[in-house]
Amino acid sequence: MEETLPEPQGASSQDHQNWITAQDILREKLITEDSFTWKLASQEEGETLRYVGGVDISFSKDDPSKACATLVVLDFLTLQLVFQDFSFVTLQLPYVPGFLAFREAPVLLQLLEKMKRSNNPFYPQLLMVDGNGILHPRGFGLACHIGVEANLPTIGIGKNLHHVDGLNQSRVRKLLEAEENSSKNFINLVGCSRQIWGAAMRSTQGSIKPIFISIGHRISLETAIIIVQITCKYRVPEPIRQADIRSRDYIRKLEMNAKVKIDSQPKASYSQQYPKLDQIVSRMILGALSVTRQRIMIKLPEKEMNLPRHWESPDSSPNAVEFFVPLLPFINGVNLHFGPQIGYV
DNA sequence: GCGACAG
């Protein structure tokens, strides 16, 4: 009766050991100093930094294994987007603290590979990663992992602190607020062992919550900090922020999978009866995912979810269109008619 | 032993 059942999802302790070994091996290739051909200052001779990439993954709220991976590239000078690509995937592994890379790196590397293979002129010279670099229990976080495997200079950006070497949120906050640091916008993260793991940075003037910068691969902390400062319009550097925004937007559109039928062109009586509905529709129609003759897909704001009971039984007029609203459990008393999943772009 | 733990 010692049957070993397969573990399609989840991570066994054997996985843990394998992961640790893999991280140890990859870490031998890690380069922790500036190692690139470009320069920051355009006055100098030669290649200058022009294309900065950012990667992020957003998740489905319905099914946490469904995710949208996003790669963006921004012009370093203007911070304008010059490239974006998405990959909607089902992740096979769970998130385990300290092993984020095994969940997220493969699909992100795939996006980079695809871009490189097609000889895209905007292929990034530097990549910012939503997650830590060497600020990690074994000094090899997601940003290092991607950097080594893609052989790209990478910077890790954490929005929360991963507790390493005695570092924790409150201690860092005290350090940032300390008298001698009150004028600085960043401080080094020095652990109990005196090692410097990265930097905590107030990226926006007066912002309380810092971001946590650590080197990924082929870059020094000093250079990484400079580049992060330059690319911060808001708290999170723009390449990461754009990847995050666009990733979330992409997946949000795919989540609109419940439908309800209403009139395509609301009659006067209909509008009078449900004035609020008209407001919603006219406001949301601009943000519609796609519009065909028969269907309009929109997302209704949460606060408009107390749908009129009337929607339960849409009239069968030929003008009827289908509105797609989020599949949520708390639509008061309205028994929505759920249609088939519609594939849309 | 227990809690803490990037996304």
Added chain:
DNA sequence: ATCTTGTCGC
């Protein structure tokens, strides 16, 4: 990561 409500301020 994701959920959610209002609230404050430019």
